[in-house]
Amino acid sequence: HFYNDSCGENIISSLEKIIFLTFSLDDPSSYLTMELTTLLVSAVVLLVIFLWFRRSDPRLPPSPMRPLPLVGHLFNMSRDSRQLFSKWRHQCGDIYSLYLGGAHVVVLNSYDIIKEALVKKADVLSDRPPFFIDQATCIPDKGVVFSNGNSWKEQRSVSLSILRAFGMGKNLLANRIQDEASCYVNYLASLNGHATDIRVMTNICTSNIICSILIGHRFEYDDQDFQNLMYKMGLVVSDQQNVSLVNFMFWLKYLPGDLFRAKRITTNVHAVLDLLKKFIDEKKRHMEDSSDVCNLIDAFILERNKKIQAGISTTLDDKSLTKIMFELFIAGTETTSTTICWCILYLLHNPEVQDKIYAEIKEKVGTSRAPNIQDKNQLHYVNAVIHETQRLGSIVPLSVTHMCSEEVTLRGYTLPKGTYVLPNLDSVLHDKVT
Incomplete structure (x- = not known):
């Protein structure tokens, strides 16, 4: 018995009286509507009371505070999660639970527990949960970052083998980085010591390296397609903070207007994908059947053709290639350019x-x-x-979110199937012990 019965009856009785005054009883349809509304409101009230007083499962990791019904700990989150997560670690220990909307999220802190989860138990903790940016592509089962199962294994294996081949032997990858770095340094030298914001140019140079790997050539900085690609990608990345709530409550994207930038992200994601498809189509028209390839598009298509000719079932299609290119652009450009800017900032102060x-x-x-x-x-x-x-x-203090593909035990706690797992990298990188 989670709440006082008489209290619950009083609440429902009061609600009935309020609703009764809202409808005219002269009309039988109004009375029926009133009854249905009363039933609905009563059900919602009972659900909220049940969720509020429900006892937590002792097998689960502890929570820093009682979650609110329906929304969980979403209202307790802040824009800067670093200090908040550190505070909760001191309060609950190296493993604790959060409830974000309908998702059960387990946060891992410390090198040992993250290694145990993501290395020793990687077979059950390598899946990815659904995320809005992935759903916005309309090809959520493709690519490497958000896919699962056999599709993920094949596409990850092929992508890694191609990128490793570019980095070995001829040092193709290193040479292209060197060429772009020269253009970047020349640009900085042309400023003649004048103050400038280097973030835009750093981002452009990093993206150009990604372009040369994926497509086989770099772009001039005034190229229209390249500028359009950079602009759209910038909007997708900058809007991610606004859409974070939608990752846990997907129905929010259907609300009128675009409060969480969900509609704008979808539009820009499709614009980026259309540009990438254009690059793929152009490469396919000029592609030669040769083993001497110098870009990811050619290498991916050749690998796919080999498997088809050998009669081997494969997930390597054009949609998968487009998705992999999209992921490399979004993830590779932003992380690399941000790291370079931090390095320069630290050097300026030291x-x-x-x-x-x-x-x-x-x-x-x-x-x-x-x-x-x-x-x-x-x-x-x-x-x-x-x-x-x-x-x-x-x-990237919280790395990439993982998900349990089946029930697993970690440090004496049970993580049910479907649990989200967040490795708190800040707990390792800023830990005095490690």
Whole structure:
């Protein structure tokens, strides 16, 4: 018995009286409508009371506070989740539960528990939950980032093998990065020391590297298709904060207007996908059946053709290729350019580190040429600065959300099938112990 029976009866009786005054009893249809409305309101009230007083399952990880009915802990969240999650860790320990809308979310803190979950129990914790940006593409079962099962395994395996091939032997990937880096440095030098916001150009240069890998060539910065692609992608990324609530309450996207930017994200996602399809169609028209390929589109299509000719069932179709390109653009561009901007910001505030970097490059490489990938093993201090930037910046503090494909036990707690799992990388990167 979760609530006082007489109290519940009084609430329902009062609601009935209010609704009674709202309708005319002279009309039988009004009376029927009143009865149905009374039944509906009573059911909602009883549901809310039940959810509020429901006891939590002791097998689940603890929660920092009692969740509200229907919305859970959504109203307790803030824009800056870092301090909030750290506070809840001190309160509940290295593993705790949150309820966001109808989703049960388990947050993992510390290196040991994240490794146990995502490495030792990766077979049941590698699935992805549904996310709005993925649903907005209308091909949610394609690609690598959000797909699951055999489709994910095949597309991930093929994508990794192609990218690794580009990075080995001929050092194709390194050469293209080097070429774009030269254009980036030349642009900075052309400013002649004048103050500027480098974020836009850093983003453009990073995207151009992605373009050269996927399509086989870079774009001039004034190219219309490239500028359109960059603009649409920028809107998709910038609107992600607004749509975060829709990830847990999908029905919000159907509300009138566009309060959560769901409709705008859908429009821009489709615009980006249309541009990527255009690139794929152009490449297919000029593609030669050769094993000597220098871009992801050609390599992907050749791999697909080999499997079809061998009679092997495959998920490698044009939709999968489009989705993989979309994911590489969205994820690869934003994370890389943001990390570069953080590195430059840290160096501006630590000029002594700049001096040490310059001294090492001057000693190990010289000043007659730019450093390249072959110099990496000699530039120990430069590598340390890059790694420390990634640690301090922690630009994706909650990594990528995972989901339990079946019930699993973790640190003595039960995680039911369908539970969302959030690895809190900040708890590792900013932990004094690790």
